[in-house]
Amino acid sequence: MAVRTVSVSNERSERDVVPLVKLMTIAAWALLGIGLLLSLLNINHFSDRNVFLMVGIGFMVGSVFVYVIRTAIHLVHSRSVSKTE
Numbered sequence: 001m002a003v004r005t006v007s008v009s010n011e012r013s014e015r016d017v018v019p020l021v022k023l024m025t026i027a028a029w030a031l032l033g034i035g036l037l038l039s040l041l042n043i044n045h046f047s048d049r050n051v052f053l054m055v056g057i058g059f060m061v062g063s064v065f066v067y068v069i070r071t072a073i074h075l076v077h078s079r080s081v082s083k084t085e
Contacts, residue, residue, distance in 0.1 A: 024067070
C-alpha cells in the first residue's frame with residue numbers, strides 16, 4: 001500500500017491592499033476636484049435650489065468619506081501585518 005502525506009500550510013494568505021489604497025486615494029482627490037470645480041463654477045447663485053452647487057458640495061463630502069474609509073482600510077491592514085510579524 002502506498003502512504004500518502006498531506007502537508008497543511010499554516011500561513012495565511014494576506015491580501016495586498018496597496019492597490020486598493022492607491023485607487024481610493026486617487027478617487028478621493030478626483031471627487032474633491034470635481035466638487036470644487038462644480039461649486040466654484042456655480043457659486044454665483046448661492047441657494048439650495050442650485051443643483052450644481054449642491055452636487056458639488058456632495059462630491060466634496062463624499063470625497064472625505066472615501067478618504068476616511070481608505071485610511072481605515074490602510075490602518076487595519078498595517079495593524080494586522082504588524083501583529084503577524
